Amino acid sequence: FIKRFKLEARALAKLNHPNIVKILDYGEQDGLPYLVMEYVPGQTLKQKIGKPMDYKQAAAILAPIADALAYAHEHKILHRDVKPSNILIKEDGTPLLSDFGIAKMLELDETLDLTGTGVGMGTPEYMAPELGLGEAGDEKADQYSLGIVLYELVTGRKPFRADTPVAVLMKQAQDPLPRPRQFAVIIPDHIERLLFKALAKHPQDRFETIKS
Helix, strand or coil: CHHHHHHHHHHHHCCCCCCECCEEEEEEECCEEEEEECCCCEEEHHHHCCCCCCHHHHHHHHHHHHHHHHHHHHCCEECCCCCHHHEEEECCCCEEECCCCCCEECCCHHHCCCCCCCCCCCCHHHCCHHHHCCCCCCHHHHHHHHHHHHHHHHHCCCCCCCCCHHHHHHHHHHCCCCCHHHCCCCCCHHHHHHHHHHCCCCHHHCCCCCCC
16 A cells, blocks of 8 residues: 555656646655645635536636646546545635545556555545446546536536435436436536536547546
């Protein structure tokens, strides 16, 4: 675990994007690994959720996060846990993506023998179906998670609800996406189409890249 942590921390520390919380340092103390991150005064996006948000406001918040994810993907890093509580809003309104704590390096030779099964890969309400089914997933899993966040912002609720995490994962994999206009009639057609595309059950049916 320590070896994997250091490999991932080293890669994350190299990320330099205006919408990603900076990793300033990392190390180990008494057998416990740690990250040193910049302090960000403000709040999380989760604190803004509760009622439908105007789609233009939601897009203004999430477009920079999509750019940040695309940048991370270009550096062979998946986030794996995109959700409102991991999107920070600075006091000036700038959104920042945080908490790559369960990120997975892509195509990085020195991690190939460290990738195991049973590693946590996200939060069920925001997790792509393929991850819930135990598949490895790729950049399109992050796209799905960001799509869930957009859905929640413009409708005021998550698309799939259930009593247990397993039941939520089953709904993600099997149930059709509830039409957003069920919950917010002012959502325009192009936003609905975007949501249905980004939240397709199969990765190949989603946008080619998160910046599409």
